[in-house]
Amino acid sequence: MIPENIILSENKKELTLEYGATKSVMSAEFLRVNSPSAEVKGHSPAQKKTVSGKRAVSINSIELVGNYAIKLIFDDGHATGIYTWQYLQELFKGKDKIWKDYISELRKKGLNRD
């Protein structure tokens, strides 16, 4: 589903997608560490990297990609993630679990959010 409005908060740390009356809100950090880019996901599950230290990351700019996605440009220079509408919805729906998994992964690897 295509959102009607894509809103970046004033502090640039929160992205809101509006689908009619429903809204999904995600933090820049959450989006950054779950970037669909090959730089993060690799080309197979085994290559997936755990991105750490992004608590302070913010989104500089948003670009539309055709009819199907947006590209988020983060202030740490990461600009290769193409977030399809479908992927954004999956992220939002699985938000709590994905976040919990991410935190435990950080802990397991001895990394942190700062």
Next chain:
Amino acid sequence: MSDIKTLAIEKLNELNPEYPELIEDIVVANKKIYLSLKTDKAKVDKFTKIKLQIEKELAAIDGIDSVSVSLTSHSDAIQAKAIPQENASGVSEVRNIISVASGKGGVGKSTTSINLAIAINQLGFSVGLLDADVYGPSIPKLVGDRQKPKKSKAGKILPIKKYNISLMSIGFLVPEDSPMIWRGPMVISAVNQMLNDVEWGKLDYLVVDMPPGTGDVQLTMAQRVPMSGAVIVSTPQDLALIDARKGIEMFKKVNIPILGIIENMSTFICPNCKNESHIFGFEGAKLEANNQKVDFLGDIPLEIDLRECSDNGKPIILSKTDSVVSKKFLEIAKSVTKKVGDESSSSKPNIIIN
């Protein structure tokens, strides 16, 4: 990277000493400069001009591929500026972009594209045709014209005007027999150039004749321009239908609505004995449309006239207006334009940066 940032700010200072003060944020990443400017809402026109000027100036910096300037306004969050898709500037005044694709080669995409473009024009719309088949451009042959495009005063390439259609093809730029021996990145830049550097002007429809397959060109088109929809051309034979299915799947993945399937070479009626032969099978594309739950737009028979007109550079829809084929193309144009009207209401989102 920070050097480029400093250089960019210096350039802005050269343009106008007030500009650096407008900078809200500047980021250099992957050979791109992202700049946001503090904007006074009341003077949007003025700032749009500044934006264009800055984009042009900064794009000239060595090692920079592109520049994206966004205008931001803090005074009133609700009326924050929405950023349109600004990648493909040459098609900014085109209302609807339709791609004609197949999957398999040799099913008659280009013949369909040109006749469809002219048919849409006959319905009263202004139409352009972009031949995106970089490796095998057919449009120059199909319209019987190989003149070199001229440049506008602004340095943009002017499309060739023929049969009331604005045309652009790589075939107008290189000799007929010279092959394009290109790797992917060259193909992508050629397609970008035909979108950005051609002065398409105001058009109701731009028909894009896609190359066969699901590769660089298709992906570039899907990412760079907001397409209104795709028309799939297939012959009724299984071999072609397998590839057509892949084409449909590709467009679904990138959220481009499928306007429908056209069955080309659907049947052959012998001019001598009037016997009908289903050379490539019977109603295969129609069945496939049903299976894929997409519309069936029509069937074009295999006719000697169609081939002859194409080879002579005068599309059948203009040279044999009363033929079955011409009438079919007009019918198809009607359903395509109607469908695009229906689809385009589900248009693109607003991006709001507070």
